[in-house]
Amino acid sequence: MAIRYSEALGMIKSVAEDRIGQEDGRDIEVVPLEDAIGRTAGEDHVSPAATPRFDASTVDGYAISSAATANATKKWPVTFIVRGTITSGEEPRNTLPSSGGGIPSCFEIKTGARLPNGTTGHRLDACVKAEDVVTTAFGSQKMMTVVEPIPTNANKRTAGSDIRNGEVLLEKGDKIQPRHIMALASAGITGAAVRRTLKIAMWSTAELQTTGASIYFLIAAFQELGAHVDFKGVLEGSADAQSKAILPQISNAAYDVVVTTGGVSKDLTMALTTLNARIRFDSVAIEPGRSVLFATLPTCHGETPLIALPGSPVATAACFCFLVVPFVKQLSGDRQGVPKILKMQAKHDFRDLSVSCPVQSDCFKHGWIQRNTRGEEYVQLSPDQNPAKVSHFAASDCWVHVPRGHSGSYRDTLVYCYPHTPGNFI
Template identity: 40%
Template sequence: MTTTFLFARSKLELTAKEVQKSRRTKDYYEVVPIEEAVGRVSACDHFSPISTPEFDTSAMDGYAICSESTRLASAEHPVFFCVKGTIAAGDDSLTLPSRHTRDGPEPCFEIMTGGRFPQGELGEVFDACVKVEDTIRIAGKEPGLGTCIAISKPIPRYANRRFAGEDIQKGDLVMKKGVTIRTSHIMPLASVGIETTQVRKKPRVCIWSTGNELTSQKSHIRDVNGVYLTAASKEAGADATFGGSIPDEVDALVQTIKGRLGSSAVDIMITSGGVSVGKFDHVRQALETLGATIVFHGVAVRPGHPVLFALLPSAWGEVAFFGLPGNPGAAAAACFKFLTVPYISHLLGQEPEKPVLARLENLQLGSSSRKSIMDAPNRGLNCDRFRPGVLQMTGGEGLTVHEAAGVLGPAKMAPFVQANCWIHIKANEVIETGQMVYCYPMNGSLVS
């Protein structure tokens, strides 16, 4: 019995939650160094254990001075400072020795970017950093005075000074639970001393292609789906392996699936082909032989309506099984994108991808015999439709989208040459040129 797309999605979400509840919490998490965490999913909120910077530091290479002492500085009447020491980034804060007296030039410290501002035992205030290029370095005017600098303009209070905690406060959230970790997350994590992170374990996925035409030495048919689904599973965050091709025989399917179930733990199994009602479509029969629970078989979507989802018993717990259509291209790709990927996302503790809205352009591209999603035969259908499209930013109009060029069909490859998104037309929806439609970017990119 064919089910609606929304019902199928809700069943997948519910199943993923039930599967997770049935397993031990530790089976879903692992700790990795942050430099190895890119592309993984954060398993917990990360809060800063410190404030940054931890101390008041210099934003420039220069000299730590008392800004008040430069209030009357000018080119005609420069103010002189005596350099009492050097502070590099990472050095402990220096303190002006108590033997210092107020006689002679004001004290200062040479300070590097990131250096901690010094203190004075007699109450000297080093509140600002004057840049090197705003000073003139000179020898001391008196014996034993050492190096001095001259400043010929007033320096504002707190100039070039970074205050403790002005960047990140202790307890601030620096990375949320459930986000896919990017390189941009690594910098704030490292800056507050977080060296490892807890991430979700990658769901283990095994993929097979089915069909005698793929196992025959005489056939010249290339296996597109096996390669695609393996790559796409990895892109979705899974640990995916390709198990090869299985001939269109019930026993071969049963033995292959049974063998994998008995070898090691697996979370998801995927086959392409063999799920329709043809003479050589045996996937459902094989699953039933193995005691699987068929959750749904047939979804009101185009392309890909024969898609199947089941749960297989195993020593490791229930294993999700997706039987995808065998037509390479849109059929397998659309079902994987809108059914399998959301299930993977739920296992990873993430919400399914949300669409963007774009204005639909009525561009007549490709063959004149091509059926558009706006043509009469496709208008108001009682099924959800997915078409590869081209999403782009148009000046003054925001995001626009049009169908990818090429003759469309469940096994056509040409539209994917230029496509960068999926256009989703909901069941019973009638669309017109200029209407806003839902789009799902491919490869995480809004525009090509």
């Protein structure tokens, strides 16, 4: 008897949790930042210090004392003596006292360069853009003149104003993106602690001519999740032959998950029985993909999960996204996706939804997210949901989960929508 989708999902996540509980710390590795993109953070990453570590200029211009410019006007400009040039990466300099006659000092400064330290004379606490001043020379001495007041901290990045000491820059379970890399690098962190790459063993239970599209989809989809797939070919022959093919792949715990596509054959079920597998379920009240099997195979290292997927490519894709992905994300510590909740709209009429989506099942359809004239989003199902046809699925922009026990009307049913964007699996 087919179990409910919610029950199947609960079993899958429970097995993943059990496997996480058996980890011994070797599931986390530290990789250089340049190799961390797309990986899952294995722990929280905190900043070891506040940034920036010093006051710095945000422009090419001049480091000045804002107080010295308080009364500057075009009629009564303020002139500074330029004491040198500071470039990015230089050690900090001390401010210089005013020269004779009360003429204040300044430094030419480059973007990102550190403002001078010290308290002698006027403190250099602001920067003025090069294009906003007039430069002159008095003999060999360069001079600079401003004609309006410059606010305190103008064009200056204040020490500690960006990242706080101890601030979490990357949370455990985050999929690492370029913006995370930027924050980590800004804080001086050069490596990221990530979950190790999951390894998947995959077989086809039918001829490759039949399952080729499903195999290519699964390899690509696993790669998008950051997992590595070893395709083992066709799992063929008697139940005994199949069990002998599977056993070496699970006995040394080389793989985290075993996946098959092409349907659940009698020989496969018997092979699992031979391997003393615990079949958690072999039928789920979902459309498409009702005949999907989930089992755990005992090894000396615990239990290795096996998921047997249907043969039709779109059914394979649906079961992957709504059964396999939750398992992989739970096992890898990755965050689960959050769906949009939208109303459905039929393209031509409001026929009974129960015809294509049985009320007693959770149904997974492909479609498009649209906007009406008021800017409100709704979802429209693809016109052809045949699980053996890929053209409409390939043209869609989202998965639609029509929940069990729906209203039976297109007009009234709320559904869960998962846009086809990288990392947006459930």
